[in-house]
Amino acid sequence: QLQLQESGPGLVKPSETLSLTCSVSGGSIANNYYWGWIRQAPGKGLEWIGARYYSGSAYYNPSLNSRVTISADTSKNQFSLKLRSVTAADTAVYYCVKQGALVRVDQWGQGILLTVSS
């Protein structure tokens, strides 16, 4: 059974770079599908950040595009999110996800709360 688990610091200072990692078990990120990130600010709705296809091509939310990079380490079966120049508006629960297609999020990690504060 496929499982996704986020890891990373719970606190990041404004203007710094947020780095999160998603460890995948029960399946390989190198075989197929899109692997991405979605976030949810406290008390708010869902916001798609971006996703990377197993072959390497990536799509990012245009509102975040200039600050986001999603990369993968197939040897560790992990993929990562980097979000640069963070502000308090980036405080949210971050979910790593598997997308069977760009229109469908099949599997979600449990989520990790990331707070941006000095």
Place this chain on the structure above:
Amino acid sequence: QSVLTQPPSISAAPGQKVTISCSGSSSNIGLNFVSWYQQFPGTAPKLLIYDNDKRPSGVPDRFSGSKSGTSATLGITGLQTGDEADYYCATWDTALTEVFGGGTRLTVL
């Protein structure tokens, strides 16, 4: 302001049927499949409906989805108190991004 428009809240009695609407445009719902997600407080969302009207394994047939033009609808019959949750619609937009509705909180009175 979400790209897809959903009612913020809806309520109904146990056993009743409800529908949750999701309105988009010709650049998103009008062109692509719609998915629906269910989220209980403090937990990750779960895929409820995909490709407009398909249910993943394990989702009861009390849940249904449909799409017409630039709108989609989630239907829930035989409401149970355990259905109280937030429901989100989503699809792909020609701006090359996944877009979500603002979410609908379902209360089962």
